[in-house]
Amino acid sequence: MTNLEVNIVVKLPDTPGTLVELISPISDNGGNIYSILHYHDKKINNMIPVEITFDLNEELKDISLEKIQKELFEKNIPIDKITFGAKKRHFVIIITGHVFDTDVLDTIKRLAAKGIKTKELQAKFTELEEVSNVKFKFEVPETIEEKEFIEELKKICEEKNLSLIRA
Amino acid sequence: MDIKICLIGKGNVGTSLIELLKEKSEILNEKFNLNIKMVAIVEYDGALINEDGINLEEVLSKGERFRELPYWKVDSKPTDLYKKLDINICVEATPTNPNTGEPALSHIMEALNNGINVVSSNKGPFYLKYQQIEDLAKNNNLIVKYEASVASVVPALSIADCLIGNQITRIKAILNGTCNYILSRMAAEGITFSKALKEAQELGIAETDPTLDIEGFDAAGKLVILANKLLGWRKTIKDVKIKGISKITPQTIELAKSDGLIIKHLAIVDEDELIVEPRLIERDSPLNISGTLNVMELQTKYAGPIVLMGRGAGGPEAASAILNDLINIVKKRG
Ligand SMILES: NC(=O)c1ccc[n+]([C@@H]2O[C@H](COP(=O)([O-])OP(=O)(O)OC[C@H]3O[C@@H](n4cnc5c(N)ncnc54)[C@H](OP(=O)(O)O)[C@@H]3O)[C@@H](O)[C@H]2O)c1
Numbered sequence: 001m002t003n004l005e006v007n008i009v010v011k012l013p014d015t016p017g018t019l020v021e022l023i024s025p026i027s028d029n030g031g032n033i034y035s036i037l038h039y040h041d042k043k044i045n046n047m048i049p050v051e052i053t054f055d056l057n058e059e060l061k062d063i064s065l066e067k068i069q070k071e072l073f074e075k076n077i078p079i080d081k082i083t084f085g086a087k088k089r090h091f092v093i094i095i096t097g098h099v100f101d102t103d104v105l106d107t108i109k110r111l112a113a114k115g116i117k118t119k120e121l122q123a124k125f126t127e128l129e130e131v132s133n134v135k136f137k138f139e140v141p142e143t144i145e146e147k148e149f150i151e152e153l154k155k156i157c158e159e160k161n162l163s164l165i166r167a
Numbered sequence: 168m169d170i171k172i173c174l175i176g177k178g179n180v181g182t183s184l185i186e187l188l189k190e191k192s193e194i195l196n197e198k199f200n201l202n203i204k205m206v207a208i209v210e211y212d213g214a215l216i217n218e219d220g221i222n223l224e225e226v227l228s229k230g231e232r233f234r235e236l237p238y239w240k241v242d243s244k245p246t247d248l249y250k251k252l253d254i255n256i257c258v259e260a261t262p263t264n265p266n267t268g269e270p271a272l273s274h275i276m277e278a279l280n281n282g283i284n285v286v287s288s289n290k291g292p293f294y295l296k297y298q299q300i301e302d303l304a305k306n307n308n309l310i311v312k313y314e315a316s317v318a319s320v321v322p323a324l325s326i327a328d329c330l331i332g333n334q335i336t337r338i339k340a341i342l343n344g345t346c347n348y349i350l351s352r353m354a355a356e357g358i359t360f361s362k363a364l365k366e367a368q369e370l371g372i373a374e375t376d377p378t379l380d381i382e383g384f385d386a387a388g389k390l391v392i393l394a395n396k397l398l399g400w401r402k403t404i405k406d407v408k409i410k411g412i413s414k415i416t417p418q419t420i421e422l423a424k425s426d427g428l429i430i431k432h433l434a435i436v437d438e439d440e441l442i443v444e445p446r447l448i449e450r451d452s453p454l455n456i457s458g459t460l461n462v463m464e465l466q467t468k469y470a471g472p473i474v475l476m477g478r479g480a481g482g483p484e485a486a487s488a489i490l491n492d493l494i495n496i497v498k499k500r501g
Contacts, residue, residue, distance in 0.1 A: 092447060125418070
Protein backbone atom coordinates (compact mmCIF):
# COMPACT_ATOMS: atom_id res chain seq x y z
CA MET A 1 0.00 0.00 0.00
CA THR A 2 1.23 3.50 -0.78
CA ASN A 3 0.48 6.39 1.54
CA LEU A 4 0.83 10.06 0.83
CA GLU A 5 1.83 12.56 3.50
CA VAL A 6 -0.58 15.51 3.61
CA ASN A 7 -0.02 18.72 5.52
CA ILE A 8 -2.90 21.12 6.18
CA VAL A 9 -2.83 24.55 7.85
CA VAL A 10 -6.07 25.99 9.28
CA LYS A 11 -6.99 28.68 11.82
CA LEU A 12 -8.85 27.57 14.93
CA PRO A 13 -10.39 29.75 17.67
CA ASP A 14 -8.41 29.51 20.88
CA THR A 15 -11.24 27.85 22.80
CA PRO A 16 -11.41 24.36 24.28
CA GLY A 17 -13.00 21.65 22.18
CA THR A 18 -12.19 23.08 18.76
CA LEU A 19 -9.33 20.68 18.06
CA VAL A 20 -11.65 17.70 17.89
CA GLU A 21 -13.65 19.52 15.23
CA LEU A 22 -10.51 19.56 13.11
CA ILE A 23 -9.45 15.98 13.85
CA SER A 24 -12.66 14.07 13.25
CA PRO A 25 -13.20 14.96 9.56
CA ILE A 26 -9.64 13.83 8.89
CA SER A 27 -9.64 10.59 10.85
CA ASP A 28 -13.19 9.72 9.72
CA ASN A 29 -12.03 9.90 6.12
CA GLY A 30 -9.04 7.61 6.37
CA GLY A 31 -6.41 10.09 7.53
CA ASN A 32 -3.79 8.68 9.85
CA ILE A 33 -2.78 11.71 11.92
CA TYR A 34 0.69 11.83 13.39
CA SER A 35 1.42 15.42 14.24
CA ILE A 36 -0.49 18.55 15.29
CA LEU A 37 1.33 21.84 15.83
CA HIS A 38 -0.25 24.93 17.38
CA TYR A 39 1.40 28.25 16.51
CA HIS A 40 0.38 30.22 19.63
CA ASP A 41 2.96 32.89 18.80
CA LYS A 42 1.07 33.67 15.59
CA LYS A 43 -2.32 34.16 17.27
CA ILE A 44 -4.39 36.92 15.65
CA ASN A 45 -7.92 37.88 16.79
CA ASN A 46 -8.05 34.81 19.07
CA MET A 47 -7.38 32.56 16.05
CA ILE A 48 -4.38 30.22 16.19
CA PRO A 49 -2.79 28.70 13.06
CA VAL A 50 -2.75 24.92 13.43
CA GLU A 51 -0.73 22.59 11.24
CA ILE A 52 -1.85 18.99 11.04
CA THR A 53 0.07 16.25 9.25
CA PHE A 54 -1.43 12.92 8.27
CA ASP A 55 -1.15 10.03 5.81
CA LEU A 56 -3.77 9.12 3.24
CA ASN A 57 -4.01 6.00 1.14
CA GLU A 58 -2.75 7.25 -2.21
CA GLU A 59 -5.41 5.48 -4.24
CA LEU A 60 -8.19 7.13 -2.26
CA LYS A 61 -6.45 10.46 -1.91
CA ASP A 62 -8.73 12.54 -4.11
CA ILE A 63 -11.98 11.24 -2.66
CA SER A 64 -10.74 11.49 0.92
CA LEU A 65 -9.42 15.02 0.49
CA GLU A 66 -12.61 16.22 -1.10
CA LYS A 67 -14.63 14.90 1.82
CA ILE A 68 -12.24 16.33 4.40
CA GLN A 69 -12.37 19.77 2.78
CA LYS A 70 -16.15 19.70 2.57
CA GLU A 71 -16.61 18.62 6.20
CA LEU A 72 -14.12 21.22 7.48
CA PHE A 73 -15.85 23.89 5.47
CA GLU A 74 -19.20 22.91 6.97
CA LYS A 75 -17.63 23.24 10.42
CA ASN A 76 -16.43 26.70 9.49
CA ILE A 77 -12.79 25.68 9.38
CA PRO A 78 -11.45 26.85 6.01
CA ILE A 79 -8.12 25.48 4.92
CA ASP A 80 -5.34 28.05 4.52
CA LYS A 81 -2.82 25.79 2.86
CA ILE A 82 -2.41 22.18 1.72
CA THR A 83 0.94 20.66 0.89
CA PHE A 84 1.87 17.13 0.00
CA GLY A 85 4.92 15.36 1.32
CA ALA A 86 6.64 12.15 0.39
CA LYS A 87 4.90 9.01 -0.79
CA LYS A 88 5.42 6.17 1.63
CA ARG A 89 4.98 2.57 0.61
CA HIS A 90 4.16 0.01 3.24
CA PHE A 91 4.93 -3.66 2.94
CA VAL A 92 3.80 -6.50 5.16
CA ILE A 93 6.32 -9.33 5.22
CA ILE A 94 6.26 -12.45 7.37
CA ILE A 95 9.63 -13.85 8.30
CA THR A 96 9.98 -17.28 9.89
CA GLY A 97 12.86 -19.12 11.53
CA HIS A 98 15.15 -18.07 14.37
CA VAL A 99 14.22 -14.45 13.80
CA PHE A 100 15.15 -13.25 17.30
CA ASP A 101 18.17 -15.50 17.87
CA THR A 102 19.71 -14.18 14.67
CA ASP A 103 19.69 -10.67 16.11
CA VAL A 104 16.50 -9.00 14.99
CA LEU A 105 17.92 -5.59 15.99
CA ASP A 106 20.74 -6.07 13.55
CA THR A 107 18.18 -6.91 10.84
CA ILE A 108 16.21 -3.75 11.61
CA LYS A 109 19.32 -1.57 11.75
CA ARG A 110 20.70 -2.86 8.49
CA LEU A 111 17.43 -2.05 6.75
CA ALA A 112 17.27 1.35 8.47
CA ALA A 113 20.71 2.14 7.11
CA LYS A 114 19.16 1.83 3.63
CA GLY A 115 16.26 4.10 4.61
CA ILE A 116 13.79 1.26 5.22
CA LYS A 117 11.90 1.82 8.44
CA THR A 118 10.42 -0.99 10.52
CA LYS A 119 7.09 0.44 11.64
CA GLU A 120 5.58 -2.58 13.34
CA LEU A 121 6.58 -6.04 14.45
CA GLN A 122 4.34 -8.82 15.70
CA ALA A 123 5.55 -12.27 16.69
CA LYS A 124 4.04 -15.68 17.28
CA PHE A 125 6.06 -18.61 18.47
CA THR A 126 5.66 -22.23 17.48
CA GLU A 127 6.37 -25.15 19.78
CA LEU A 128 9.34 -26.04 17.62
CA GLU A 129 12.61 -24.94 19.25
CA GLU A 130 12.15 -21.17 19.39
CA VAL A 131 11.14 -20.92 15.75
CA SER A 132 9.16 -17.75 15.45
CA ASN A 133 6.83 -16.23 12.92
CA VAL A 134 7.28 -12.51 12.77
CA LYS A 135 5.18 -10.06 10.84
CA PHE A 136 7.02 -6.89 9.88
CA LYS A 137 5.51 -3.73 8.51
CA PHE A 138 8.10 -1.79 6.60
CA GLU A 139 7.96 1.73 5.29
CA VAL A 140 9.98 2.02 2.13
CA PRO A 141 10.83 5.39 0.58
CA GLU A 142 9.98 6.10 -3.03
CA THR A 143 13.62 6.13 -3.98
CA ILE A 144 13.94 2.40 -3.32
CA GLU A 145 12.20 0.13 -5.81
CA GLU A 146 10.17 -2.79 -4.50
CA LYS A 147 12.51 -5.25 -6.15
CA GLU A 148 15.54 -3.62 -4.55
CA PHE A 149 13.89 -3.71 -1.13
CA ILE A 150 12.97 -7.40 -1.47
CA GLU A 151 16.49 -8.25 -2.64
CA GLU A 152 17.95 -6.49 0.38
CA LEU A 153 15.62 -8.38 2.69
CA LYS A 154 16.29 -11.68 0.96
CA LYS A 155 20.02 -11.18 1.35
CA ILE A 156 19.67 -10.79 5.11
CA CYS A 157 17.26 -13.72 5.35
CA GLU A 158 19.55 -16.01 3.38
CA GLU A 159 22.49 -15.08 5.56
CA LYS A 160 20.48 -15.76 8.72
CA ASN A 161 18.72 -18.84 7.33
CA LEU A 162 15.26 -17.29 7.60
CA SER A 163 12.38 -17.61 5.15
CA LEU A 164 10.22 -14.76 4.08
CA ILE A 165 6.69 -14.60 2.74
CA ARG A 166 5.83 -11.47 0.80
CA ALA A 167 2.91 -10.15 -1.16
CA MET B 168 -15.11 -37.45 -41.81
CA ASP B 169 -13.44 -40.39 -40.10
CA ILE B 170 -10.67 -39.60 -37.63
CA LYS B 171 -8.63 -42.43 -36.25
CA ILE B 172 -7.23 -41.97 -32.77
CA CYS B 173 -5.33 -44.08 -30.31
CA LEU B 174 -5.39 -43.64 -26.56
CA ILE B 175 -2.32 -44.38 -24.47
CA GLY B 176 -3.14 -44.93 -20.79
CA LYS B 177 -6.54 -46.21 -19.77
CA GLY B 178 -6.61 -44.79 -16.27
CA ASN B 179 -8.79 -42.13 -14.76
CA VAL B 180 -8.48 -39.63 -17.62
CA GLY B 181 -8.38 -42.26 -20.38
CA THR B 182 -11.53 -43.97 -19.16
CA SER B 183 -13.32 -40.64 -18.84
CA LEU B 184 -12.38 -39.87 -22.43
CA ILE B 185 -13.83 -43.19 -23.60
CA GLU B 186 -17.06 -42.36 -21.73
CA LEU B 187 -17.20 -38.88 -23.19
CA LEU B 188 -16.60 -40.05 -26.76
CA LYS B 189 -19.34 -42.64 -26.39
CA GLU B 190 -21.72 -40.03 -25.02
CA LYS B 191 -20.86 -37.40 -27.62
CA SER B 192 -20.48 -39.50 -30.77
CA GLU B 193 -23.86 -38.51 -32.20
CA ILE B 194 -23.41 -34.80 -31.53
CA LEU B 195 -19.90 -34.85 -33.01
CA ASN B 196 -21.31 -36.41 -36.13
CA GLU B 197 -24.19 -33.96 -36.41
CA LYS B 198 -22.32 -30.80 -35.52
CA PHE B 199 -18.89 -31.39 -36.99
CA ASN B 200 -19.47 -34.27 -39.38
CA LEU B 201 -16.90 -36.01 -37.27
CA ASN B 202 -16.67 -39.72 -36.64
CA ILE B 203 -13.94 -40.34 -34.09
CA LYS B 204 -12.81 -43.94 -34.29
CA MET B 205 -10.67 -45.19 -31.44
CA VAL B 206 -8.57 -47.85 -33.10
CA ALA B 207 -6.24 -48.63 -30.20
CA ILE B 208 -6.24 -48.33 -26.43
CA VAL B 209 -2.72 -48.90 -25.25
CA GLU B 210 -1.66 -49.93 -21.75
CA TYR B 211 1.86 -50.63 -20.44
CA ASP B 212 1.47 -54.37 -21.15
CA GLY B 213 -0.48 -54.48 -24.40
CA ALA B 214 -3.30 -52.89 -26.36
CA LEU B 215 -6.88 -53.26 -27.43
CA ILE B 216 -6.85 -53.00 -31.22
CA ASN B 217 -9.56 -52.76 -33.82
CA GLU B 218 -8.83 -51.09 -37.14
CA ASP B 219 -12.52 -50.36 -37.72
CA GLY B 220 -12.96 -48.66 -34.35
CA ILE B 221 -13.24 -50.22 -30.92
CA ASN B 222 -16.71 -50.69 -29.46
CA LEU B 223 -16.39 -48.23 -26.59
CA GLU B 224 -19.46 -49.46 -24.79
CA GLU B 225 -18.06 -52.95 -24.68
CA VAL B 226 -14.75 -51.71 -23.27
CA LEU B 227 -16.53 -49.69 -20.60
CA SER B 228 -18.77 -52.56 -19.58
CA LYS B 229 -15.71 -54.74 -19.04
CA GLY B 230 -14.31 -52.25 -16.50
CA GLU B 231 -10.91 -53.31 -15.17
CA ARG B 232 -11.19 -56.65 -16.98
CA PHE B 233 -10.84 -55.13 -20.46
CA ARG B 234 -7.81 -57.33 -21.13
CA GLU B 235 -10.23 -60.27 -21.47
CA LEU B 236 -11.62 -58.84 -24.71
CA PRO B 237 -10.64 -60.90 -27.79
CA TYR B 238 -8.89 -57.96 -29.47
CA TRP B 239 -6.46 -57.45 -26.58
CA LYS B 240 -2.94 -57.95 -27.91
CA VAL B 241 -0.30 -58.61 -25.28
CA ASP B 242 2.88 -56.53 -25.50
CA SER B 243 1.72 -54.28 -28.34
CA LYS B 244 3.62 -51.00 -28.12
CA PRO B 245 2.48 -47.60 -29.42
CA THR B 246 5.29 -47.52 -32.01
CA ASP B 247 4.13 -50.84 -33.49
CA LEU B 248 0.66 -49.41 -33.91
CA TYR B 249 1.30 -45.90 -35.21
CA LYS B 250 2.17 -46.99 -38.74
CA LYS B 251 0.04 -50.09 -38.95
CA LEU B 252 -3.22 -48.41 -38.00
CA ASP B 253 -2.98 -45.21 -40.01
CA ILE B 254 -3.69 -43.11 -36.91
CA ASN B 255 -4.45 -39.37 -37.24
CA ILE B 256 -4.22 -38.32 -33.61
CA CYS B 257 -2.56 -39.92 -30.62
CA VAL B 258 -3.94 -39.13 -27.13
CA GLU B 259 -1.32 -39.44 -24.40
CA ALA B 260 -2.70 -40.01 -20.86
CA THR B 261 -0.08 -41.97 -18.95
CA PRO B 262 1.42 -40.91 -15.61
CA THR B 263 4.39 -38.53 -15.58
CA ASN B 264 7.91 -39.43 -14.58
CA PRO B 265 8.93 -35.96 -13.37
CA ASN B 266 12.62 -36.43 -14.14
CA THR B 267 12.52 -37.97 -17.59
CA GLY B 268 9.02 -37.27 -18.90
CA GLU B 269 8.87 -40.94 -19.89
CA PRO B 270 7.15 -42.97 -21.19
CA ALA B 271 5.06 -40.08 -22.53
CA LEU B 272 7.98 -38.21 -24.07
CA SER B 273 8.86 -41.15 -26.32
CA HIS B 274 5.20 -41.76 -27.13
CA ILE B 275 4.83 -38.16 -28.26
CA MET B 276 8.11 -37.86 -30.19
CA GLU B 277 7.51 -41.15 -31.98
CA ALA B 278 3.96 -40.15 -32.88
CA LEU B 279 5.23 -36.88 -34.34
CA ASN B 280 7.99 -38.73 -36.18
CA ASN B 281 5.32 -40.96 -37.69
CA GLY B 282 3.22 -38.08 -38.94
CA ILE B 283 0.63 -38.28 -36.17
CA ASN B 284 -0.83 -35.24 -34.37
CA VAL B 285 -0.78 -35.38 -30.59
CA VAL B 286 -3.10 -34.48 -27.72
CA SER B 287 -1.64 -34.90 -24.25
CA SER B 288 -2.96 -34.56 -20.73
CA ASN B 289 0.50 -35.42 -19.53
CA LYS B 290 2.58 -32.36 -18.64
CA GLY B 291 5.97 -34.01 -18.02
CA PRO B 292 7.22 -33.94 -21.61
CA PHE B 293 6.26 -30.27 -21.98
CA TYR B 294 7.99 -28.86 -18.93
CA LEU B 295 11.12 -30.82 -19.80
CA LYS B 296 11.31 -30.69 -23.63
CA TYR B 297 8.87 -28.02 -24.77
CA GLN B 298 11.05 -26.62 -27.50
CA GLN B 299 12.01 -30.00 -28.96
CA ILE B 300 8.39 -31.18 -29.10
CA GLU B 301 7.05 -27.96 -30.62
CA ASP B 302 9.92 -27.84 -33.14
CA LEU B 303 9.36 -31.43 -34.23
CA ALA B 304 5.63 -30.83 -34.64
CA LYS B 305 6.28 -27.68 -36.65
CA ASN B 306 8.90 -29.27 -38.89
CA ASN B 307 6.60 -32.19 -39.61
CA ASN B 308 3.63 -29.90 -40.16
CA LEU B 309 1.71 -31.47 -37.29
CA ILE B 310 -0.27 -30.16 -34.33
CA VAL B 311 0.42 -30.93 -30.71
CA LYS B 312 -2.07 -29.82 -28.04
CA TYR B 313 -1.99 -30.23 -24.27
CA GLU B 314 -4.76 -28.12 -22.76
CA ALA B 315 -5.57 -30.71 -20.07
CA SER B 316 -2.00 -30.65 -18.76
CA VAL B 317 -2.47 -27.23 -17.11
CA ALA B 318 -5.49 -26.62 -14.88
CA SER B 319 -7.36 -29.39 -16.72
CA VAL B 320 -10.60 -28.01 -18.20
CA VAL B 321 -9.82 -24.35 -17.44
CA PRO B 322 -8.78 -22.93 -20.85
CA ALA B 323 -5.43 -21.88 -19.46
CA LEU B 324 -3.60 -22.40 -22.78
CA SER B 325 -6.41 -21.83 -25.30
CA ILE B 326 -6.92 -18.35 -23.85
CA ALA B 327 -3.85 -17.41 -25.91
CA ASP B 328 -6.00 -17.64 -29.04
CA CYS B 329 -8.52 -15.21 -27.56
CA LEU B 330 -5.84 -12.68 -26.65
CA ILE B 331 -3.88 -12.53 -29.90
CA GLY B 332 -4.64 -8.81 -30.16
CA ASN B 333 -3.54 -8.20 -26.60
CA GLN B 334 -0.34 -9.00 -24.74
CA ILE B 335 0.04 -10.95 -21.51
CA THR B 336 2.71 -9.39 -19.34
CA ARG B 337 2.48 -11.20 -16.00
CA ILE B 338 0.76 -14.26 -14.56
CA LYS B 339 -0.20 -15.16 -11.01
CA ALA B 340 -1.89 -18.50 -10.58
CA ILE B 341 -2.88 -21.30 -8.24
CA LEU B 342 -2.22 -24.46 -10.19
CA ASN B 343 -2.18 -27.20 -7.58
CA GLY B 344 -5.46 -28.20 -5.99
CA THR B 345 -3.82 -30.22 -3.23
CA CYS B 346 -1.78 -27.28 -1.91
CA ASN B 347 -4.73 -24.97 -2.15
CA TYR B 348 -6.92 -27.42 -0.28
CA ILE B 349 -4.33 -27.75 2.50
CA LEU B 350 -3.79 -24.00 2.88
CA SER B 351 -7.54 -23.33 2.75
CA ARG B 352 -8.17 -25.86 5.52
CA MET B 353 -5.32 -24.49 7.63
CA ALA B 354 -6.76 -20.98 7.28
CA ALA B 355 -10.35 -22.01 7.98
CA GLU B 356 -9.70 -24.34 10.94
CA GLY B 357 -6.36 -23.22 12.34
CA ILE B 358 -5.04 -26.79 11.96
CA THR B 359 -1.42 -27.76 11.33
CA PHE B 360 0.02 -28.56 7.93
CA SER B 361 0.35 -32.27 8.71
CA LYS B 362 -3.24 -32.51 9.90
CA ALA B 363 -4.56 -30.79 6.78
CA LEU B 364 -2.39 -33.02 4.60
CA LYS B 365 -3.69 -36.15 6.33
CA GLU B 366 -7.25 -34.97 5.82
CA ALA B 367 -6.54 -34.35 2.11
CA GLN B 368 -5.08 -37.85 1.79
CA GLU B 369 -8.10 -39.41 3.49
CA LEU B 370 -10.37 -37.61 1.05
CA GLY B 371 -8.29 -38.80 -1.93
CA ILE B 372 -7.28 -35.23 -2.79
CA ALA B 373 -3.60 -35.71 -1.95
CA GLU B 374 -1.53 -38.67 -3.14
CA THR B 375 0.01 -41.19 -0.74
CA ASP B 376 3.33 -39.61 -1.63
CA PRO B 377 2.39 -35.93 -1.86
CA THR B 378 5.95 -34.64 -2.35
CA LEU B 379 5.54 -33.38 -5.93
CA ASP B 380 2.46 -31.38 -4.96
CA ILE B 381 3.43 -29.92 -1.59
CA GLU B 382 6.98 -29.09 -2.58
CA GLY B 383 5.71 -27.13 -5.57
CA PHE B 384 7.10 -29.31 -8.37
CA ASP B 385 3.71 -30.00 -9.94
CA ALA B 386 2.76 -26.32 -10.03
CA ALA B 387 6.22 -25.44 -11.37
CA GLY B 388 5.77 -27.82 -14.31
CA LYS B 389 2.44 -26.24 -15.19
CA LEU B 390 3.90 -22.76 -14.81
CA VAL B 391 6.62 -23.54 -17.35
CA ILE B 392 4.00 -24.63 -19.87
CA LEU B 393 1.96 -21.46 -19.22
CA ALA B 394 4.95 -19.16 -19.68
CA ASN B 395 6.04 -20.95 -22.84
CA LYS B 396 2.60 -21.04 -24.40
CA LEU B 397 1.24 -17.66 -23.31
CA LEU B 398 4.38 -15.54 -23.34
CA GLY B 399 6.41 -17.38 -25.94
CA TRP B 400 9.20 -18.26 -23.51
CA ARG B 401 11.35 -21.33 -23.91
CA LYS B 402 11.89 -22.44 -20.33
CA THR B 403 12.11 -25.79 -18.59
CA ILE B 404 11.35 -26.71 -15.01
CA LYS B 405 14.99 -26.11 -14.08
CA ASP B 406 14.36 -22.38 -14.57
CA VAL B 407 11.72 -22.19 -11.81
CA LYS B 408 12.54 -21.03 -8.28
CA ILE B 409 10.47 -23.39 -6.18
CA LYS B 410 9.45 -23.30 -2.52
CA GLY B 411 6.87 -25.65 -1.03
CA ILE B 412 4.25 -25.18 1.66
CA SER B 413 5.30 -27.78 4.22
CA LYS B 414 6.90 -25.19 6.52
CA ILE B 415 3.78 -23.03 6.80
CA THR B 416 2.43 -23.04 10.35
CA PRO B 417 -0.96 -22.01 11.78
CA GLN B 418 0.88 -19.12 13.45
CA THR B 419 2.08 -17.78 10.10
CA ILE B 420 -1.45 -17.94 8.77
CA GLU B 421 -2.85 -16.21 11.85
CA LEU B 422 -0.36 -13.36 11.57
CA ALA B 423 -1.34 -12.80 7.96
CA LYS B 424 -5.03 -12.94 8.80
CA SER B 425 -4.79 -10.15 11.34
CA ASP B 426 -3.86 -7.85 8.46
CA GLY B 427 -6.59 -9.06 6.13
CA LEU B 428 -4.09 -11.22 4.27
CA ILE B 429 -4.18 -14.87 3.17
CA ILE B 430 -1.28 -17.19 2.38
CA LYS B 431 -1.56 -18.93 -0.99
CA HIS B 432 0.84 -21.08 -2.96
CA LEU B 433 1.29 -18.98 -6.07
CA ALA B 434 2.87 -19.76 -9.41
CA ILE B 435 4.20 -16.52 -10.84
CA VAL B 436 5.56 -15.28 -14.15
CA ASP B 437 7.07 -11.87 -13.58
CA GLU B 438 9.63 -9.97 -15.62
CA ASP B 439 12.08 -12.71 -16.52
CA GLU B 440 11.40 -14.95 -13.54
CA LEU B 441 9.38 -18.09 -12.88
CA ILE B 442 8.53 -18.54 -9.20
CA VAL B 443 6.45 -20.99 -7.18
CA GLU B 444 6.23 -20.07 -3.51
CA PRO B 445 3.86 -19.14 -0.68
CA ARG B 446 2.78 -15.51 -1.01
CA LEU B 447 0.52 -13.08 0.84
CA ILE B 448 -2.60 -11.95 -0.99
CA GLU B 449 -5.43 -9.63 0.04
CA ARG B 450 -8.53 -11.37 1.34
CA ASP B 451 -10.62 -9.85 -1.45
CA SER B 452 -8.17 -10.79 -4.22
CA PRO B 453 -9.63 -12.89 -7.05
CA LEU B 454 -6.83 -15.34 -6.29
CA ASN B 455 -8.38 -16.08 -2.90
CA ILE B 456 -10.17 -19.27 -3.92
CA SER B 457 -10.72 -22.16 -1.56
CA GLY B 458 -10.70 -25.94 -1.83
CA THR B 459 -9.13 -27.69 -4.78
CA LEU B 460 -9.95 -25.03 -7.37
CA ASN B 461 -7.39 -23.53 -9.73
CA VAL B 462 -7.19 -19.87 -10.73
CA MET B 463 -5.10 -17.71 -13.06
CA GLU B 464 -4.81 -13.96 -13.12
CA LEU B 465 -3.31 -12.73 -16.37
CA GLN B 466 -2.10 -9.15 -16.49
CA THR B 467 -2.58 -7.83 -19.99
CA LYS B 468 -1.10 -4.77 -21.62
CA TYR B 469 -4.35 -3.42 -23.06
CA ALA B 470 -7.05 -4.69 -20.73
CA GLY B 471 -5.65 -5.02 -17.22
CA PRO B 472 -6.28 -8.27 -15.39
CA ILE B 473 -8.22 -11.23 -16.77
CA VAL B 474 -9.12 -14.02 -14.37
CA LEU B 475 -9.90 -17.66 -15.16
CA MET B 476 -11.05 -20.02 -12.46
CA GLY B 477 -12.33 -23.57 -12.28
CA ARG B 478 -11.68 -27.19 -11.43
CA GLY B 479 -8.09 -28.06 -12.11
CA ALA B 480 -8.41 -31.83 -11.85
CA GLY B 481 -10.74 -34.76 -12.33
CA GLY B 482 -11.15 -37.35 -15.07
CA PRO B 483 -14.23 -35.92 -16.85
CA GLU B 484 -12.78 -32.41 -16.68
CA ALA B 485 -9.51 -33.50 -18.31
CA ALA B 486 -11.39 -35.62 -20.86
CA SER B 487 -13.47 -32.66 -21.98
CA ALA B 488 -10.30 -30.62 -22.48
CA ILE B 489 -8.84 -33.47 -24.54
CA LEU B 490 -11.95 -33.65 -26.70
CA ASN B 491 -11.72 -29.90 -27.23
CA ASP B 492 -8.14 -30.31 -28.44
CA LEU B 493 -9.16 -33.17 -30.73
CA ILE B 494 -11.93 -31.12 -32.33
CA ASN B 495 -9.63 -28.14 -32.76
CA ILE B 496 -7.01 -30.23 -34.51
CA VAL B 497 -9.62 -31.62 -36.90
CA LYS B 498 -10.97 -28.11 -37.55
CA LYS B 499 -7.48 -26.81 -38.31
CA ARG B 500 -6.70 -29.71 -40.59
CA GLY B 501 -9.99 -29.13 -42.40
N1 LIG C 1 -6.61 -37.15 -13.10
C1 LIG C 1 -6.68 -35.87 -13.38
O1 LIG C 1 -7.50 -35.16 -12.81
C2 LIG C 1 -5.79 -35.24 -14.42
C3 LIG C 1 -6.09 -33.96 -14.92
C4 LIG C 1 -5.26 -33.41 -15.89
C5 LIG C 1 -4.16 -34.12 -16.33
N2 LIG C 1 -3.87 -35.33 -15.81
C6 LIG C 1 -2.70 -36.05 -16.32
O2 LIG C 1 -3.15 -37.08 -17.19
C7 LIG C 1 -2.33 -38.24 -17.09
C8 LIG C 1 -3.19 -39.44 -16.69
O3 LIG C 1 -3.78 -39.20 -15.42
P1 LIG C 1 -4.73 -40.25 -14.71
O4 LIG C 1 -5.30 -39.60 -13.54
O5 LIG C 1 -5.62 -40.88 -15.71
O6 LIG C 1 -3.66 -41.34 -14.24
P2 LIG C 1 -3.92 -42.87 -13.94
O7 LIG C 1 -5.30 -43.06 -13.46
O8 LIG C 1 -2.78 -43.36 -13.13
O9 LIG C 1 -3.86 -43.54 -15.38
C9 LIG C 1 -2.71 -43.72 -16.14
C10 LIG C 1 -2.85 -45.00 -16.95
O10 LIG C 1 -1.71 -45.16 -17.76
C11 LIG C 1 -1.27 -46.51 -17.67
N3 LIG C 1 0.13 -46.62 -18.00
C12 LIG C 1 1.21 -46.56 -17.19
N4 LIG C 1 2.35 -46.71 -17.91
C13 LIG C 1 1.96 -46.88 -19.19
C14 LIG C 1 2.67 -47.13 -20.41
N5 LIG C 1 4.01 -47.21 -20.43
N6 LIG C 1 1.97 -47.27 -21.53
C15 LIG C 1 0.63 -47.20 -21.54
N7 LIG C 1 -0.10 -46.99 -20.42
C16 LIG C 1 0.56 -46.83 -19.26
C17 LIG C 1 -1.59 -46.86 -16.25
O11 LIG C 1 -1.63 -48.25 -16.07
P3 LIG C 1 -1.44 -48.88 -14.58
O12 LIG C 1 -2.30 -48.10 -13.66
O13 LIG C 1 -1.89 -50.26 -14.76
O14 LIG C 1 0.00 -48.70 -14.28
C18 LIG C 1 -2.96 -46.25 -16.08
O15 LIG C 1 -3.97 -47.07 -16.57
C19 LIG C 1 -1.25 -37.89 -16.05
O16 LIG C 1 -0.10 -37.47 -16.72
C20 LIG C 1 -1.88 -36.76 -15.26
O17 LIG C 1 -0.90 -35.91 -14.72
C21 LIG C 1 -4.68 -35.91 -14.88
